[in-house]
Amino acid sequence: MLLLVLTALGVVTFVTWQLLVRAVDARMDEALRFEVQEFAELTEPGVNPRTGEPFTSVEEVIREAIAYNIARPNEKFLGYVDGQYRTQSRQEPGAQEVLAQDTAFAERVATVTEPVEGRYQHAEAGEVRYLAIPVGLDGDPARGVIVAAYMGDAERDAANDAARLMLIVGSVTMLGAAAAAWILAGRILRPLRDVADTTRMISDTDLSLRVPSRGKDDELDRLVATINGMLDRVEAGVSAQRRFIDDAGHELRTPITIVRGHLEVLDPADPQDVASTVTLVNDELGRMNRMVSDLLLLAQSEQPSFLHPEVVDVEALTQEAFSKISRLAQRDFQLETVARTTAVLDPQRITQALVALADNAARFTEEGGWIGVGSQLSGGSLRFWISDSGPGVSDDERARIFERFARGGPRRSDGAGLGLSIVRAIAVAHGGDVWLDSVPGRGATFTVVIPAVMEGQWRGY
Template identity: 45%
Template sequence: MTHSTKFNWHGWFNKARPRILIWYLLLTIFSSVTSILATRYIFYERIHAQSKAYVLRQVEEFRQLASEQTSNSSRANREEITNLFDAFLSKYKPLDSDDYAIALVQGRVYQYTNLFPQTLLTQDAELIQQWGQLTQFQQGVVSTSVGKLYYMAEPVKFDGRTQGVLAIVHCADSIYQLVDGAILLIVPATLGVLGVAAAIAWATAGRVLSPLQTLTETAQSITESDMSQRIPVEGTDEIAKLTITFNQMLDRLQFAFASQREFLKDAGHELRTPITVIWGYLETLKYRPQHQEQTILLAIDELARMSRLVNDLLLLAKAEHSDFLILKPEELDWLTEELYLKVRSLANRNWKLESKGLTPIRLDRQRLTQAMMNLVQNAIRHTQEGDTIAIGSSVRENQARLWVSDTGEGILPEDQQRIFERFARATTCDCQFEGYGLGLSIVQAIAQAHGGRVELFSQPRQGSTFTIVIPLSTQDSAINESDSHHRRQSSHHRFPEVWVSGTRLHDHRR
């Protein structure tokens, strides 16, 4: 049993390569036909212009000869008219066999050149008779039995009466036929050229579209588990730029998927630990009922740690959304003072307020406070009692800068980039601390959401300085504050008792 396969023409025409070929052929055919017709028209017009110039030149010569002979005679007779025609026709030299002249005296044919077609005298006698009756100069194109003729007829007058007519005739049919024959020879040659051009266009289109086919095959072969394939780049044209862009997109996707897999693996690992602990506590509770209260407290503590971890993960996921921030104009100095008052009761450290920026800026007060508090908590974990932790802010080079510095253990150079990754922890010099390694990732996400960045300067055993850099918007004042800490009011670390009301700070002693 045989199965016949029907070619899918509709699907074939929907492909880019056939469409390019078809449009190319249509454009080429239109250009070729237009060129052939325009060439034919130009040739015809030039032939007509040459015919007109030749006939007019003969008429001008006849007029000159007629004026010379009639000026010596005041009265015409038949002999003088015939002598005039004889004199002109004897000197008449046609360019080719298609040029001829005929003289008519008193409406009758008197004489014509040797090449004058006899069929005009018999089959087109009416035209000859019409020329013989003319009283004024006439020119035109007329179709006759011998072809299309261009003529000029010049009457000869004596005493205001027409005595004869000379008609100069040119037939360009043979030249027109020659042109048409040449055009007919051009048509098959053009078709042959079109065939060769179509083959070249088909091969060229295939070569140009080959990277797109490779791109399609690569895109179809990419899976979440294998994104290593890339498209080779050839040339510098638009297809090459598209290939480069596609490869760069694959790099970003591969990095994103790898980060996502690593994130899910780390998150699963971090969540598994408290779940396992809680499970163990609850499993042993039936064997140790006397420790029920202690077991419940431990389970609640682990659940609280899980809750913090989930909230941090949700915060990092939300940081990529457009509605993550609620930007409002804020006074940078008031925000800095408020942060200082909040943090100095968190631990027994030597707290300092180094500087306060004076320029109002647009930011999300809650998110930025959260980022600064994370930096402060990080500084507390890496310092001991008596160490100094300082916060401050300033405006430099159209950028607002908020920092937290400490004199703690510092961060090793190989860890300074890695600690901003999710679930990453620094290999500190002396201490080990609890945490999920999301704090600095949250700080970086909040800074980047503001269009800024986090800068780190740290040396082992000499402390660290984390700086959140936020560029000023066009609505903020573009200034530099070289002495932001020299305000009219005193910094709050100079007096002991202050409290916060709204966004303003008040001294109890006032």
């Protein structure tokens, strides 16, 4: 950018200089033509304006004409008679004096018989723009010439100085702009360096680093936020993978050990021992299969494709889930209340969560015990709950009941302890959570609370 601006400055300076030079050249040419008019006005009457007497010689005409016209700066008047130099203007002595002594210039202008306009390159004075005018007088056979000359190079010094000043000022300004641009570019690009430094330090063992934000709502901060969001998703994916591997390794080790231990002591000659071992192995393999399925489901819950939301009639969804739940066990299932509204959610996942909660309630409720099911729209949230008349949840177990592989209650279930974790994962995927309300000895209520996204508010939820 600085090179482009510098090029533009050079072009502007050159064009401006050329325009100034052309203006100076035009002014010199116009001044020379004006001198012709003045000489003609002076000599036409044939009377000396200073004495009022008629001119007596060509040389007198030339001397009076040169004395009468005041030369401008860098302008010179010279007079020649019969090819010989006679006089010149005295207002601006100096470099112009060399013209009077220049025989080559005299040969060019001293003997002209008609007005001649031209240019002459002098070794010292540079370019000379001139106009030579022949002068004659009746009664005098001598032939004279008056020359009006401009020192072109000297006259253009002002234009050259202006161009040089533009170039110097522009260069100094460019240097200042370059220094300011360097500082500003450093400040602007600092977040990009932070991005590079941060991503360089991120490894497969530590994904917690994030690019620092400047707290400004601009393009760079939005870029930083996007990169940090990407790092969050990468860390979440890696963490989910690690949890899956750790959980699978932790929980599968026990059934594998059990199977191996029974196979090692198996007596192939004893049919009863073989049958009992096969039954045990099938049971353990079935438990391992359920455990792997649950772990895969928890891993999928952190992916964007886990939910398939749609507009759902909540009342119909609750009644359909109740019809499935009521067949789980011999319990007194009751549909308490339903939310008569429509909302955007994943009906299969919500049904899955309710079935898991009802199955958990059935496990910890005596046969014939009471289990309630319901849904409600309250304060911008949808609530789906399962209540039971079981033993409830103690304060010690309340803190860990939603953790993976947690098993609690007076009756230890033979499951993997992933049911409530899956329920919470479904609720969190919907942007909600699971609430537990329980008094030990008086039952428990598990409530899935999710935002009530209505059809008109759905934007790719």
